[in-house]
Amino acid sequence: DQQVKQNSPSLSVQEGRISILNCDYTNSMFDYFLWYKKYPAEGPTFLISISSIKDKNEDGRFTVFLNKSAKHLSLHIVPSQPGDSAVYFCAATSSGTYKYIFGTGTRLKVLA
Amino acid sequence: EPEVTQTPSHQVTQMGQEVILRCVPISNHLYFYWYRQILGQKVEFLVSFYNNEISEKSEIFDDQFSVERPDGSNFTLKIRSTKLEDSAMYFCASSPGTGGWYEQYFGPGTRLTVT
Numbered sequence: 001d002q003q004v005k006q007n008s009p010s011l012s013v014q015e016g017r018i019s020i021l022n023c024d025y026t027n028s029m030f031d032y033f034l035w036y037k038k039y040p041a042e043g044p045t046f047l048i049s050i051s052s053i054k055d056k057n058e059d060g061r062f063t064v065f066l067n068k069s070a071k072h073l074s075l076h077i078v079p080s081q082p083g084d085s086a087v088y089f090c091a092a093t094s095s096g097t098y099k100y101i102f103g104t105g106t107r108l109k110v111l112a
Numbered sequence: 113e114p115e116v117t118q119t120p121s122h123q124v125t126q127m128g129q130e131v132i133l134r135c136v137p138i139s140n141h142l143y144f145y146w147y148r149q150i151l152g153q154k155v156e157f158l159v160s161f162y163n164n165e166i167s168e169k170s171e172i173f174d175d176q177f178s179v180e181r182p183d184g185s186n187f188t189l190k191i192r193s194t195k196l197e198d199s200a201m202y203f204c205a206s207s208p209g210t211g212g213w214y215e216q217y218f219g220p221g222t223r224l225t226v227t
Binding site for chain 2: 032034036041042043044045046049089091093097098099100101102103104105
């Protein structure tokens with residue numbers, strides 16, 4: 001039962017351009033969403049999060065958009081840099097629980 | 113900058129043996145978690161722990177698994193009788209409990225290989 005899905009396993013983007021990573025969820029009880037970046041042989045690193053009471057959250061080059069009606073969120077990275085090349089996971093949780101469901105990940109490659 | 117640490121970085125064990133994976137969460141964090149990632153697959157939630165008890169656990173976290181916070185700093189995951197399919201990266205994470213309590217900070221992981 002894949003409650004959180006990232007349908008694009010990989011994405012290549014030119015340096016300086018925008019990277020858009022997408023995530024869909026099925027559980028309407030989820031009300032908090034997070035994005036993580038993961039390099040090989042390292043643990044996931046928290047990037048940015050969004051609560052369901054918002055539809056956008058911005059932190060530097062990273063912006064997360066949430067469309068609750070579509071149960072869809074996206075991470076925008078502008079401008080993309082070669083150091084952004086990594087696997088990106090979205091995750092979701094419900095307030096009051098301590099269980100996080102991760103998506104399958106999208107491998108982003110930023111080309112110099 | 114505070115970080116979550118995990119030991120060992122790589123553990124090799126024989127099927128049927130017990131293993132204990134160790135984690136030191138960030139010192140003022142209150143919530144602790146274990147996840148695993150089988151090679152090439154997604155990060156899977158195993159268990160969350162708060163106030164010295166399990167808060168949530170997944171279907172994966174069966175009777176073969178247990179967690180403990182034996183002192184004020186360590187957080188351990190024990191697998192009693194390992195199976196081949198337990199081979200994976202195991203990640204520990206912690207989160208603050210106040211403010212951005214949803215934000216989890218992960219350790220570098222322990223690679224468990226069961227032969």
